[in-house]
């Protein structure tokens with residue numbers, strides 16, 4: 718199972734929207750997908766229609782070894798897409814984990830518990846660079862970084878890149894940046910265009926060609942408890958996520974691809 722962390726320490730840049738819709742697009746093309754909701758806000762869980770009643774086991778229990786991966790997983794309405802939901806307990810985990818041994822490797826160890834059941838795992842990270850995101854970076858083969866085209870986008874990115882370097886040096890030398898996805902792209906906005914150009918100049922080929930447009934359908938879907946790709950699979954946002962998933966598959970090692 719290949720593992721991809723969806724990370725950016727800024728909130729509201731499109732991590733969860735990207736995680737849900739890329740996961741759905743991959744599942745639609747035949748991949749068996751596991752999405753781990755690692756944000757105490759649980760937006761990925763809500764967005765996939767997994768309510769509190771279905772969260773008797775969660776990513777918190779998994780990290781604190783109170784349940785197995787098999788116990789923590791719930792199916793979603795999307796065929797081939799399973800979820801480890803998040804609950805608010807997770808907000809205490811940043812502090813509780815500090816005291817635990819293997820504190821940076823707890824997710825990695827937990828995911829090793831079900832080899833072969835999924836082809837790919839996506840981890841929806843919280844908006845911080847604390848122990849939860851570090852657990853995702855230690856567990857991941859690579860990172861998908863959503864970036865909103867706004868003025869401070871690049872500043873936040875340098876902090877993220879520093880953290881990635883530190884994780885590589887200490888825990889996970891093979892951690893790669895699979896790609897940076899420009900989100901909430903608004904062609905009518907000159908600043909968007911300018912920032913996108915700066916980001917491409919600065920980061921080069923790591924930036925995906927596909928950009929995710931600002932599209933109200935993407936923001937409406939979560940309140941219906943389904944991915945945008947199911948809510949309205951022909952809206953510009955859904956079409957962009959299908960294209961992004963295709964581009965992403967092209968960047969994965971051939972051995973990772975589903976049959």
Ligand code: ADP
Nearest residue numbers: 728729730731732733734901930931932935936
């Ligand atoms: P994060 O997980 O990084 O905090 P979200 O994916 O939750 O970001 O997105 C933040 C908000 O913006 C949410 O309300 C979401 O529905 C909305 N949103 C995300 N991407 C888009 C987009 N491309 N167009 C319009 N709204 C979007």
Ligand code: MG
Nearest residue numbers: 732733756760
């Ligand atoms: Mg989120």
